[in-house]
Amino acid sequence: MTPAQAIRDAAIAAAVAFGLFVMLVGLxxxxxxxxxxxxxQRWGQVALLCGIVFAGRLAITTLAGRRAxxxxxxxxxxxxxxxxxxxxxxxxxxxxxxxxxxxPGIGRYELDIGILVLTYIMLGWGLNIxxxxxxxxxxxxxxxxxxxxxxxxLLAQYFGxxxxxxxxxxxxxxxxxxxxxxxxxxxxxxxxxxxxTLAFGEIIRVVLLNWTELTNGPNGISGIPRPxxxxxxxxxxGGEGTFAGFFGIEPSPSHRVIFLYYVIFALALLTNWVxxxxxxQPLGRAxxxxxxxxxxxxxxxxNITTTKLTAFALGAMFGGFAGAFFATRQAFISPESxxxxxxxxxxxxxxxxxxxxxxxxxxAALVMIGGFEVFRGLDExxxxxxxxxxxxxxxxxxxxxxxxxxxxxxxxxxxxIGGDLVGEGRG
Amino acid sequence: xxxxxxxxxxxxxxxMIYGLIAVGYTMVYGIIGMINFAHGDVxxxxxxxxxxxxxxLQLGGMMDxxxxxxxVLLVSMAFTALYGWSVERVAYRPLRGSFxxxxxxxxxGISIVLQNYVQVSQGARVKxxxxxxxxxxxxxxxxxxxxxxxxxQMLIIxxxxxxxxxxxxxxxxxxxxxxxxxxxxDSKMASLLGIDTDRTISLTFVIGAxxxxxxxxxxxxxxxxxDFYIGFLAGxxxxxxxxxxxxGSLPGAVLGGLLIGLIETFWSAYFSxxxxxxxxxxxxxxxxxxxxxxxxGRQEVEKx
Numbered sequence: 072m073t074p075a076q077a078i079r080d081a082a083i084a085a086a087v088a089f090g091l092f093v094m095l096v097g098l099x100x101x102x103x104x105x106x107x108x109x110x111x112q113r114w115g116q117v118a119l120l121c122g123i124v125f126a127g128r129l130a131i132t133t134l135a136g137r138r139a140x141x142x143x144x145x146x147x148x149x150x151x152x153x154x155x156x157x158x159x160x161x162x163x164x165x166x167x168x169x170x171x172x173x174x175p176g177i178g179r180y181e182l183d184i185g186i187l188v189l190t191y192i193m194l195g196w197g198l199n200i201x202x203x204x205x206x207x208x209x210x211x212x213x214x215x216x217x218x219x220x221x222x223x224x225l226l227a228q229y230f231g232x233x234x235x236x237x238x239x240x241x242x243x244x245x246x247x248x249x250x251x252x253x254x255x256x257x258x259x260x261x262x263x264x265x266x267x268t269l270a271f272g273e274i275i276r277v278v279l280l281n282w283t284e285l286t287n288g289p290n291g292i293s294g295i296p297r298p299x300x301x302x303x304x305x306x307x308x309g310g311e312g313t314f315a316g317f318f319g320i321e322p323s324p325s326h327r328v329i330f331l332y333y334v335i336f337a338l339a340l341l342t343n344w345v346x347x348x349x350x351x352q353p354l355g356r357a358x359x360x361x362x363x364x365x366x367x368x369x370x371x372x373x374n375i376t377t378t379k380l381t382a383f384a385l386g387a388m389f390g391g392f393a394g395a396f397f398a399t400r401q402a403f404i405s406p407e408s409x410x411x412x413x414x415x416x417x418x419x420x421x422x423x424x425x426x427x428x429x430x431x432x433x434x435a436a437l438v439m440i441g442g443f444e445v446f447r448g449l450d451e452x453x454x455x456x457x458x459x460x461x462x463x464x465x466x467x468x469x470x471x472x473x474x475x476x477x478x479x480x481x482x483x484x485x486x487x488i489g490g491d492l493v494g495e496g497r498g
Numbered sequence: 499x500x501x502x503x504x505x506x507x508x509x510x511x512x513x514m515i516y517g518l519i520a521v522g523y524t525m526v527y528g529i530i531g532m533i534n535f536a537h538g539d540v541x542x543x544x545x546x547x548x549x550x551x552x553x554x555l556q557l558g559g560m561m562d563x564x565x566x567x568x569x570v571l572l573v574s575m576a577f578t579a580l581y582g583w584s585v586e587r588v589a590y591r592p593l594r595g596s597f598x599x600x601x602x603x604x605x606x607g608i609s610i611v612l613q614n615y616v617q618v619s620q621g622a623r624v625k626x627x628x629x630x631x632x633x634x635x636x637x638x639x640x641x642x643x644x645x646x647x648x649x650x651q652m653l654i655i656x657x658x659x660x661x662x663x664x665x666x667x668x669x670x671x672x673x674x675x676x677x678x679x680x681x682x683x684d685s686k687m688a689s690l691l692g693i694d695t696d697r698t699i700s701l702t703f704v705i706g707a708x709x710x711x712x713x714x715x716x717x718x719x720x721x722x723x724x725d726f727y728i729g730f731l732a733g734x735x736x737x738x739x740x741x742x743x744x745x746g747s748l749p750g751a752v753l754g755g756l757l758i759g760l761i762e763t764f765w766s767a768y769f770s771x772x773x774x775x776x777x778x779x780x781x782x783x784x785x786x787x788x789x790x791x792x793x794x795g796r797q798e799v800e801k802x
Binding site for chain 1: 628738782
């Protein structure tokens with residue numbers, strides 16, 4: 072591209088940008104002193120944005136050439152390097168996660184972010200069973216998260232049950248709802264499945280919001296009990312029968328945070344371990360076969376109904392566990408925490424990480440959620456950057472950050488294959 | 499009886515708005531097989547541009563009569579179409595031919611971007627504009643209850659029918675419509691036969707966004723208050739309508755929109771307004787159990 076062409080190209084981009092921004096940025100509507108709407112003009116900002124677009128477009132076309140914006144599905148040099156490092160990356164991440172609370176300079180704030188990231192990693196791994204392994208597109212995963220959270224909160228509120236009894240119950244209840252969702256959608260494929268799961272998530276949220284007698288509606292449930300350490304509660308008062316008193320250490324609020332961190336760490340590892348084990352067993356192979364080709368699956372005598380239902384149930388169960396943990400960590404839940412955007416973020420983590428790749432999901436959760444917390448200072452711009460990052464990552468790497476997969480079974484030596492060789496499922 | 503008639507009028511005018519948005523979903527789905535999650539937010543952008551245009555006209559003292567409303571519609575359609583085009587160009591075209599979930603995530607990202615872009619640029623507070631088209635016609639009187647057919651509702655129904663008529667002619671009678679239908683059936687074959695598929699897809703997005711802008715403008719005039727978040731719920735409802743009608747089917751989208759509008763209105767009128775969304779979604783689920791490809795959708799024959 073000659074410089075003249077590049078400038079013309081950038082000028083067109085700037086003209087389009089002007090068309091986009093002239094109304095919505097150039098004129099701001101505000102409620103005026105008399106209650107009516109008034110317009111404020113901001114032409115400087117429009118000019119600034121158009122200038123940025125012009126310069127950015129020019130820089131991209133001249134420096135990198137147009138190819139830079141082409142997506143790559145084939146494993147490039149970047150992937151190969153990552154793959155080599157990948158063997159070390161997973162154990163390294165695990166080791167860092169294991170000793171995180173002991174690293175100097177890691178305070179309560181950092182641990183809280185760690186807990187948040189681990190929660191999303193766990194949710195990502197749970198959804199990965201449904202989307203990545205079985206190839207069923209689920210846009211309402213947050214419903215199971217909500218069911219888990221409300222199961223624990225309500226059981227604790229009405230029956231006074233402890234966290235450790237409710238944790239399995241929350242998982243079982245969520246799995247039950249997973250099966251309940253699974254039945255009507257057995258025959259649906261592709262986007263029909265997507266909208267029904269989305270509708271399911273919204274139905275659960277609306278019911279939680281409006282069934283005020285049971286769930287306290289939009290005000291949520293507060294005072295959810297915290298988990299105990301083998302029957303020893305965490306208390307600032309210390310003394311006999313508390314965690315600090317039993318071990319004879321100074322009571323500190325960080326004990327509970329560290330404990331919660333290890334609880335979610337263990338839960339996430341459990342999810343990962345179950346997934347990895349199941350992939351080698353007939354059930355897991357049936358899931359992957361279903362993702363690759365449903366008709367071939369049927370022809371080979373695999374029971375599609377049970378295969379799909381178990382995928383929904385297991386995915387939902389881990390969502391339920393994560394939900395119960397969320398409830399006990401926050402001590403307060405309301406339907407506001409379980410909106411569609413949460414489902415979208417979890418799905419984005421799974422897809423951005425590379426469908427079916429366990430390490431990829433962990434990295435994606437770390438990047439998206441960790442990055443989101445790091446940019447807390449950006450305030451209202453944060454979600455804008457977040458959404459933009461989703462688009463950019465997807466456009467540049469449609470197959471996710473980790474572009475290779477290790478097949479579950481192989482003849483002879485297992486070799487990593489490109490992500491584009493793996494089916495995506497039509498369910 | 500009078501009450502039911504009033505609800506029927508309300509339901510149809512609401513359903514028309516859903517139908518207009520649903521057509522955009524179904525067109526995009528038919529032609530490239532992806533859920534354009536950002537479509538609801540394009541609708542919201544359309545409503546905002548219409549709002550700003552109305553304010554500009556009011557400043558100039560020209561916000562008066564049908565010509566002004568037509569002008570607002572056209573301005574909103576033009577600018578929103580540019581948004582539709584840009585979104586396709588930036589976020590979807592690079593992913594053409596890629597695997598199915600990539601454009602979906604990209605679309606969710608765009609949806610987040612558009613919502614927060616409007617929140618940042620226009621503020622998070624709701625924008626009350628007040629009544630632009632007051633009055634109506636009394637259709638029937640049953641004791642103290644008066645059935646009103648307001649001018650706004652007439653406007654919504656007339657504009658929607660007009661736009662849909664133009665749109666139908668566009669799809670069935672023009673070379674562009676033929677190209678669109680060809681791409682929908684088999685885009686590779688269409689490109690072999692000399693159809694510029696990229697251009698056709700771009701124009702599909704432009705038309706879809708323009709229809710969403712009409713819906714946004716009508717919504718803004720009807721309810722008189724908008725905020726940056728209206729796109730999500732309207733988008734989900736319209737998407738539900740498109741799926742209910744059979745995604746990929748244009749008459750199905752309008753039918754689905756009308757049905758969702760009527761279900762919602764009647765449910766709120768006779769049962770509870772809080773659970774109207776649950777009612778709409780439940781009907782969708784029940785319909786799909788018996789008709790897995792929607793009301794007017796084609797049964798897909800899968801060849802091995």
